[in-house]
Amino acid sequence: MPEKPLKPTERATQVPLGADATLGFIGHVETPWKTRADCPKQGRLDGPDCAVVLRSPWDGALQGIERFEMLELYLWFHLARRDLLVIDPSHGGGPRGVFALRSPVRPNPVALSTVRLVAVQGARLIVRGLEAVDGTPLLDIKPGRCPHTPG
Amino acid sequence: MPEKPLKPTERATQVPLGADATLGFIGHVETPWKTRADCPKQGRLDGPDCAVVLRSPWDGALQGIERFEMLELYLWFHLARRDLLVIDPSHGGGPRGVFALRSPVRPNPVALSTVRLVAVQGARLIVRGLEAVDGTPLLDIKPGRCPHTPG
Numbered sequence: 001m002p003e004k005p006l007k008p009t010e011r012a013t014q015v016p017l018g019a020d021a022t023l024g025f026i027g028h029v030e031t032p033w034k035t036r037a038d039c040p041k042q043g044r045l046d047g048p049d050c051a052v053v054l055r056s057p058w059d060g061a062l063q064g065i066e067r068f069e070m071l072e073l074y075l076w077f078h079l080a081r082r083d084l085l086v087i088d089p090s091h092g093g094g095p096r097g098v099f100a101l102r103s104p105v106r107p108n109p110v111a112l113s114t115v116r117l118v119a120v121q122g123a124r125l126i127v128r129g130l131e132a133v134d135g136t137p138l139l140d141i142k143p144g145r146c147p148h149t150p151g
Numbered sequence: 152m153p154e155k156p157l158k159p160t161e162r163a164t165q166v167p168l169g170a171d172a173t174l175g176f177i178g179h180v181e182t183p184w185k186t187r188a189d190c191p192k193q194g195r196l197d198g199p200d201c202a203v204v205l206r207s208p209w210d211g212a213l214q215g216i217e218r219f220e221m222l223e224l225y226l227w228f229h230l231a232r233r234d235l236l237v238i239d240p241s242h243g244g245g246p247r248g249v250f251a252l253r254s255p256v257r258p259n260p261v262a263l264s265t266v267r268l269v270a271v272q273g274a275r276l277i278v279r280g281l282e283a284v285d286g287t288p289l290l291d292i293k294p295g296r297c298p299h300t301p302g
Contacts, residue, residue, distance in 0.1 A: 020173075020175055020176040020288065021176070022171075023170075023172045023259050024168030056166070061237065064247030064252075065251045067251065085208060096214050097212040097214035099213055099293070100214060102294060107177050107209060107212075107291065108291050110261055137172070142250070143252070143253060
């Protein structure tokens with residue numbers, strides 16, 4: 001999918017981002033949304049069932065997860081461009097720095113989704129509350145802490 | 152610092168983690184804690200002033216950040232081992248999978264700290280609420296969303 005052209009008020013950097021550390025994907029998510037344009041802006045806890053699929057050996061690190069109602073999923077937004085400094089959001093407010101926005105476009109596109117755990121099926125968790133595109137890589141799962149209710 | 156030996160109930164994987172994506176550090180944090188043993192378990196919003204130092208060109212992405220009281224810092228816990236599947240926490244409860252714990256030891260040690268923004272000084276943000284070791288690399292900053300109050 002081609003990137004949208006920048007608005008005149010927006011700014012990208014030509015300085016290449018370093019490669020200071022590496023990430024290992026531990027699985028991926030399965031959702032009904034096949035493109036970024038299909039994805040909801042924010043996940044809804046009453047949204048459709050989605051799956052979190054763990055890759056071996058990381059399915060061996062799920063013991064005790066069934067005790068938690070809410071989970072934090074750390075996802076890697078692999079489709080996002082990583083060079084924007086200033087964004088002029090279509091919802092208004094004028095241009096501002098990437099760090100003053102929750103846009104998925106970021107130098108290191110790690111996204112945290114708070115989801116409700118519906119069921120544990122071996123290496124597969126059924127959850128609600130996701131907004132990511134189908135196939136988005138998974139970096140981590142943590143038990144939920146914050147009573148934030150998206151949607 | 153040598154790693155603590157595993158307890159008999161704990162389990163690590165010998166399967167090497169992949170290198171599926173790369174991270175570029177955009178800066179680092181300056182804190183009073185020089186080793187992991189010195190760090191508080193959880194940051195406190197009434198804790199000491201710490202600094203978030205942005206590396207060029209990412210100091211050009213701060214415009215508008217001064218409007219936010221709370222920020223989410225995404226940090227890379229570069230000192231943490233990444234191979235543990237099952238941990239038996241010293242605070243009790245018995246062994247459980249890494250994904251059922253909020254331990255800093257994780258396959259991809261991305262940590263989110265919610266901090267209070269005290270001041271913006273050019274490429275340097277003064278914040279409170281950190282618990283990371285001095286020099287911890289910075290991956291991202293997002294405006295705060297969740298009214299979570301640590302400490």
